[in-house]
Amino acid sequence: MKRPTILVLGAGYGGLSTVVNLQKSIGADEADIVLINKNDYHYESTWLHEAAAGTLSPEQVRYDIKDVINPGKVKFVKAEVQAIDIKGKVVTTNVGTHAYDYLVIALGFEGETFGITGLDKYALSIANVDAARQIREHIEYQFATWSLEDEKDDSRLTIVVGGAGFTGIEFLGELGNRVPELCKEFDVPAEKVRVICVEAAPMVLPGFDPELVDYAVRQLKAKGIEFSIGTPVVEATPEGVNIKKGEDEFEFIKAGTVVWAAGVRGNRLIEETGIENMRARVKVDKDLRAPGHSDVFIVGDCALMINEEINRPYPPTAQIAMQQGDMCANNIIALMKGNRTAEFVPDIKGSIASLGDDDAIGVAFGKKLMGKKASFMKKVVDNRSLFMIGGVGLTLKKGKFNLLK
Ligand code: FAD
Numbered sequence: 001m002k003r004p005t006i007l008v009l010g011a012g013y014g015g016l017s018t019v020v021n022l023q024k025s026i027g028a029d030e031a032d033i034v035l036i037n038k039n040d041y042h043y044e045s046t047w048l049h050e051a052a053a054g055t056l057s058p059e060q061v062r063y064d065i066k067d068v069i070n071p072g073k074v075k076f077v078k079a080e081v082q083a084i085d086i087k088g089k090v091v092t093t094n095v096g097t098h099a100y101d102y103l104v105i106a107l108g109f110e111g112e113t114f115g116i117t118g119l120d121k122y123a124l125s126i127a128n129v130d131a132a133r134q135i136r137e138h139i140e141y142q143f144a145t146w147s148l149e150d151e152k153d154d155s156r157l158t159i160v161v162g163g164a165g166f167t168g169i170e171f172l173g174e175l176g177n178r179v180p181e182l183c184k185e186f187d188v189p190a191e192k193v194r195v196i197c198v199e200a201a202p203m204v205l206p207g208f209d210p211e212l213v214d215y216a217v218r219q220l221k222a223k224g225i226e227f228s229i230g231t232p233v234v235e236a237t238p239e240g241v242n243i244k245k246g247e248d249e250f251e252f253i254k255a256g257t258v259v260w261a262a263g264v265r266g267n268r269l270i271e272e273t274g275i276e277n278m279r280a281r282v283k284v285d286k287d288l289r290a291p292g293h294s295d296v297f298i299v300g301d302c303a304l305m306i307n308e309e310i311n312r313p314y315p316p317t318a319q320i321a322m323q324q325g326d327m328c329a330n331n332i333i334a335l336m337k338g339n340r341t342a343e344f345v346p347d348i349k350g351s352i353a354s355l356g357d358d359d360a361i362g363v364a365f366g367k368k369l370m371g372k373k374a375s376f377m378k379k380v381v382d383n384r385s386l387f388m389i390g391g392v393g394l395t396l397k398k399g400k401f402n403l404l405k
Pocket residue numbers: 009010011012013014015036037038039042043045046047048049079080081082106107108109126167170267269299300301302316317318319320321352
């Protein structure tokens with residue numbers, strides 16, 4: 001009998017967890033496993049705010065895919081997926097086409113701009129490692145240019161961060177530590193720099209524990225971060241952003257840098273597959289298959305699952321993407337053996353937001369944490385994902401070991 005081809009699209013947390021678990025569990029002669037990713041490296045999306053602020057190098061954030069796959073069992077193809085033909089069971093990339101028996105779509109997230117005018121063009125987004133590098137270099141350019149200008153435009157030194165969700169808050173935490181370094185490096189007086197977070201909702205980190213939120217806001221304000229809360233960004237221009245402050249009241253914030261961190265959607269390729277989706281996320285069946293497509297699995301940020309306890313979707317996180325990858329591998333193996341698939345139930349261990357390298361807030365195993373303890377736990381979690389995918393070797397190579405900073 002012909003060996004089935006398992007085609008995995010995307011080498012983020014979901015895709016790599018799927019592949020690593022498949023290669024552990026099946027023999028080389030049982031299936032042809034093909035992994036397609038646009039780069040020959042994986043990046044830790046959960047560390048991108050650090051690369052964007054310049055507190056961690058882009059090199060530290062990424063590792064070679066070949067370091068974690070077994071070439072005897074998995075064929076890696078560096079290519080950009082361009083189209084997914086679910087009916088024809090074939091995927092088109094910029095370097096060729098691939099037929100499949102089982103497909104795993106793990107193409108991750110994109111920034112959501114909600115159609116707000118100018119954001120696509122004038123705001124930067126912490127979307128991948130290249131985009132993170134661009135943000136770091138853009139901010140450095142603004143500081144360097146200010147230093148050289150005869151007629152100084154102080155708005156160059158204003159950084160607006162749109163969104164006070166986890167991404168916005170973690171990025172602000174890094175900026176809080178990075179701005180003093182930048183001031184020293186580029187001879188900029190600290191009082192000239194403004195970092196302003198603009199949030200649409202009436203609170204920072206909407207829905208998160210109020211005590212932890214208060215702590216985070218206090219700590220960030222102590223580092224000079226300003227907050228404009230309940231004031232959605234309604235437009236971005238080459239000079240800055242317009243925010244809505246009341247029924248007919250708007251304020252323009254002139255800024256040299258605008259970073260948009262106000263939400264994510266799934267990969268736009270999903271929207272062209274014909275599979276029903278919401279903002280490029282597919283409400284998958286309990287065993288992670290696309291409804292009505294018994295050979296298509298979707299994991300990570302392209303998948304949507306409802307938390308029935310609160311009747312709301314689970315948030316798109318690396319924690320869930322990795323657990324889905326494990327389950328997806330098991331379910332493909334079950335199908336290959338003619339067995340029943342299992343239902344995916346997320347095991348949420350908590351969530352921790354860093355506030356820079358030395359501070360954090362969060363809930364882990366039901367316990368509230370803040371300060372150094374939370375920061376320690378966040379680094380343990382960061383190292384855990386390296387360990388789960390690449391074992392001790394990868395953890396030693398890329399891990400964070402300044403645990404008690
Ligand atoms: P991704 O990690 O986005 O990977 C998708 C992969 O697909 C990438 O390798 C990409 O290059 C590739 N790809 C995309 N398009 C194509 C294409 N057309 N062709 C080929 N390849 C393609 N979650 C947590 O649980 N904990 C955290 O602490 C946390 N921190 C975060 C911090 C930041 C700054 C951000 C932005 C997110 C954070 N998240 C966190 C959320 C988490 O990063 C995502 O939920 C997670 O990355 C989703 O994993 P994924 O495998 O679905 O996709």
